Amino acid sequence: MFEASRIREILEAGLPDCTAVVEDDLGDGEHFSAIVTSSAFEGLNLVKQHQLVYGALGDLMKKEIHALALRTLTPEQWAARSGQ
Amino acid sequence: MSDTQERIAEFVTNNSVFLFMKGTRTMPQCGFSARAIAVLEHIGTEYNTFDVLSDPEIRQGVKDYASWPTIPQLYVNGEFVGGSDIVMQMFESGELSTLINNDAS
Numbered sequence: 001m002f003e004a005s006r007i008r009e010i011l012e013a014g015l016p017d018c019t020a021v022v023e024d025d026l027g028d029g030e031h032f033s034a035i036v037t038s039s040a041f042e043g044l045n046l047v048k049q050h051q052l053v054y055g056a057l058g059d060l061m062k063k064e065i066h067a068l069a070l071r072t073l074t075p076e077q078w079a080a081r082s083g084q
Numbered sequence: 085m086s087d088t089q090e091r092i093a094e095f096v097t098n099n100s101v102f103l104f105m106k107g108t109r110t111m112p113q114c115g116f117s118a119r120a121i122a123v124l125e126h127i128g129t130e131y132n133t134f135d136v137l138s139d140p141e142i143r144q145g146v147k148d149y150a151s152w153p154t155i156p157q158l159y160v161n162g163e164f165v166g167g168s169d170i171v172m173q174m175f176e177s178g179e180l181s182t183l184i185n186n187d188a189s
Binding site: 046061 | 166
């Protein structure tokens with residue numbers, strides 16, 4: 001059992017200029033979805049962006065987190081998406 | 085390279101479109117793998133799959149091979165393309181069809 005808020009804290013602490021929105025989709029503490037924004041994603045392809053997120057989560061991906069549906073955005077993409 | 089890593093390299097280089105998944109294309113054992121299959125079927129490409137649930141060494145080995153902690157994993161012409169989220173995102177943007185139809189023909 002893991003808290004979505006804990007995942008958010010780890011990501012926001014581990015990635016530069018990071019905003020993370022994390023949800024516990026099934027309420028089971030194992031299946032999460034996240035939208036993660038970070039300036040570190042700029043210029044990287046999607047694989048490398050997701051690898052940065054997995055890297056920040058480290059061993060959590062091996063055990064505690066069974067599934068993480070992930071969407072990554074640069075700050076610019078986030079702003080466009082938010083209609084700002 | 086270990087035997088397992090060599091086997092993985094052979095799978096992905098001998099098949100232009102290759103998916104490591106949980107279950108089979110007709111009976112996926114995980115929603116994420118099922119989504120990847122749905123995308124490949126929709127694109128209408130030929131592809132081959134490997135059920136990682138049938139082989140613990142490959143199941144762990146593909147995670148090391150691509151530095152990627154989750155299954156499914158899609159490869160096109162030997163290159164790791166992504167997991168289910170990226171496959172879905174690239175399908176929606178049309179990039180995946182372009183990649184497969186240009187590279188895998």
